[in-house]
Every structure is written in C-alpha cells, then in structure tokens.
Amino acid sequence: MKTTTKFMIGIAVLVALSPLGLLLPARFKAGSAWGEWGADEMQKLVGYVPKGLEKLSSLWSAPMPDYAFKGWEEKGLSHLSLAYIVSAILGIIVIAIVILLIGKILSRGNE
Amino acid sequence: MHIPDGYLGPATCGVFYAVMLPIWTVASKIVKRTLKVRQVPMLAIGAAFSFVIMMFNVPIPGGTTGHAVGGVLVAILLGPWAACIAITVALVIQALLFGDGGITAIGANCFNMAFILPFVGYYVYRLISVGSQIGSKRRVIAAGIGAYLGINVAALCAGIEFGLQPLLHHTANGQSLYCPYGLNVAIPAMLGEHMLVFGWIEVIVTALVVKYLQKQSPELLEGGR
Numbered sequence A: 001m002k003t004t005t006k007f008m009i010g011i012a013v014l015v016a017l018s019p020l021g022l023l024l025p026a027r028f029k030a031g032s033a034w035g036e037w038g039a040d041e042m043q044k045l046v047g048y049v050p051k052g053l054e055k056l057s058s059l060w061s062a063p064m065p066d067y068a069f070k071g072w073e074e075k076g077l078s079h080l081s082l083a084y085i086v087s088a089i090l091g092i093i094v095i096a097i098v099i100l101l102i103g104k105i106l107s108r109g110n111e
Numbered sequence B: 001m002h003i004p005d006g007y008l009g010p011a012t013c014g015v016f017y018a019v020m021l022p023i024w025t026v027a028s029k030i031v032k033r034t035l036k037v038r039q040v041p042m043l044a045i046g047a048a049f050s051f052v053i054m055m056f057n058v059p060i061p062g063g064t065t066g067h068a069v070g071g072v073l074v075a076i077l078l079g080p081w082a083a084c085i086a087i088t089v090a091l092v093i094q095a096l097l098f099g100d101g102g103i104t105a106i107g108a109n110c111f112n113m114a115f116i117l118p119f120v121g122y123y124v125y126r127l128i129s130v131g132s133q134i135g136s137k138r139r140v141i142a143a144g145i146g147a148y149l150g151i152n153v154a155a156l157c158a159g160i161e162f163g164l165q166p167l168l169h170h171t172a173n174g175q176s177l178y179c180p181y182g183l184n185v186a187i188p189a190m191l192g193e194h195m196l197v198f199g200w201i202e203v204i205v206t207a208l209v210v211k212y213l214q215k216q217s218p219e220l221l222e223g224g225r
Helices: A003-017 A020-027 A039-046 A051-057 A077-106 B010-034 B037-053 B071-078 B080-098 B106-129 B137-168 B183-216
Strands: none
Touching (some): A039 A051, A077 B010, B010 B080, B010 B106, B010 B137, B037 B071, B037 B080, B071 B080, B071 B183, B106 B137, B137 B183
C-alpha cells in the first residue's frame, strides 16, 4: 500500500474518533481552554467583561462555530458528535483544496 | 492555544501579522524551490493531520482543556518551512469556518503554532538525532523531546502575548481592555498545563508515528531537510 494511502486511512480513523475531543472534556467536566472563554465566563472569572474584548469578540461570525451547526448549542452530545465529525470532514476537504491550489502554484515546474 | 478575537489588543495583533508576513514569504520561496509535484499530497495530509489532531481536546478534570498540534511531526516529515505553510492553512480554516482562534489573532496564533512550534521542534530533533541511524532509538527520543519543547515554547509565547495585554491596554480605573490576566498568571497557566498534560500528547503522537515510520516508510524520515 502506498504511504499516502496509509496516512489517509490514519486521518480517516482520527476523524471517526474525533468526537472523543468533545466527549472526554464533557465527561470530566472540563471547561474552555485557558484564554478562550466567552463573555459570560469572563464575567464570572474576573467580575467584568473587558471593553475591547466585548467589542472584538463578535467581530467574526463563523459559519460553524465551535465545530457545530448554528443553533445546535442546546442539542445533546450525540448530535454534537455528529456535527463534530461533519466539521472534521468539511475542514479537511477545504484544507485539501487550499493546499492543492497553493501546492500547484509553488511546485510549478518542479517535477 | 487558539487565541480568540478580543484577547489581544490591536498593537499586538498588528505586530504579529507584520512578523508573520516575511515568514510566510520566505516559507513560500523555500517551499517553491524544494516542493516536488508528487509531494503536494503529503503537504495536504500534513495540514489535514494537524487540523484533526487539534480537535482532540484533552480535559484536565474539573479544569481546562487543551490539545496537541501535530506540528513537530509535520516538520520532521516535510521540513519546518513546509510545516509552517501546512499549519497556517489549518489555523486559517479553523478561524474562518469554525471560529477557533480569532481573525485578528491569526498572526499571533500562526507565530506560536505554525512558526515557533515546528521550528523549535524540528531543530531540537535534528540536533539530538544528528549522526544517528534512521531506525535508531535516538531518533524516536529526539522526536519526542522536539515535540515537547516545540509545543511548550509555543505555549510560553502565547502566555507572554496574553500576559502583556493588561500592561498595554487598561482603562483609567484599572480594568483591562483585552486579556485581563497579566504575565504572572498567563505564563504559569499556559506553560504549566502544556508542560504537565498537553505537551505529552504531542510527545506521544510524534514519537509513535516516527517509530512506526522507521519500520514502514524509513525513506520519509530521510527527507524534510
């Protein structure tokens, strides 16, 4: 088997297992990553929401925030796991397209 | 380690975009010179690997979460400049599509995870593995130490970036405008959790794959220079 095929299988396995990255933190009651709190968490932590942070934090509205579908925030972990896998697949497809485009430009003429 | 929008002030964001611009330019030039057409799929695989490994949030029970980046492994296999491009693409997609890491912080996040992490990791690996056989145990250990140092120096940088904000930007009554935690809190938090927990995930992933490749595809470990 070609090495690239083996790597692709490896990544497919990682994609299938990726919901662990959602379920384990939930199971062990771990919160956000350090320095990645939302405004309400910040209010609890330091007693106020920094003004600049409040303004900038809503600067960008991602189409799939936190690797989930918009409006799925209240859904259960099984729904969120599915969204997580879909996000992983979607992300990889977009990354592959971007890299192939960049690679095509950069490797032009290097056979 | 994905700094969101609003945690770094405009000055810090601008500085890191300005720092990354020449790094991205040099990376493109070097990769343009060395990248063969048949290696492009490996570059895509490297970026996809880093992207998906970052989705594996590991909990500190009752505390925070964190993850490996996989960037040291990508650097060992493709070289640090190609790794810089691969991880940059992963980070930009994470920010744009999934809101993981801020748009304004792309410069800083790329500096930490797409520049510092692969370069520190790669050169530590090269230094320790110099003169060793491709299949030697020393290579696996070198990959592990490179992974540990790469992610921890990156975490230290993120800690410094967070921690500088209260010094740079605050209101008259002392409230911070951006990240409210200073260096005395941000550095121990970022570095501590990566040294104790998340850094080891990077070590395990990197060392295991290098060990596997020693047997299965040793030619991949000869490249990346």
